[in-house]
Amino acid sequence: MLGTGVILQEYNSFNPTFMNEMMMNEVTKESVNYGFDLQREDYQRTLVSGETLEVQRAVLTYKDEINIYEIATLGAKDSGILVMTMAMDDNQFSQGRKIIELFWSTLQYKLP
Secondary structure, three states: OOOOEEEEEEEOOOOHHHHHHHHHHHHHHHHHHHOOEEEEOOEEEEOOOOOEEEEEEEEEEEOOEEEEEEEEEEEEOOEEEEEEEEEOOOOOOOHHHHHHHHHHHHOOOOOO
8 A cells, every 4th residue: 555645625716727737747746847747647437426427547657667657636716626646656556556546436525
């Protein structure tokens, strides 16, 4: 589970949907500058509550190291959420990946 994380932020004063690319650039720029190869694999995910999110996925690789970041936002006027997951492996059976999948499969959010 080493190197796995989930960030969920709720916003009540602005719509966070403009933050996707900015957040992705911030979390990947140091690795890219170091020499990691960056591949984007964006996709859609539907939450249990029915909302569909555009998930921006970055897979960074360097030698035998892999870092995977996913960022998604859901927003409306003056509110919303930002979700970021990070995993340092691509093994879908690892404990860390199972935690991330459990998070995604149970996330519910209703826009006001």
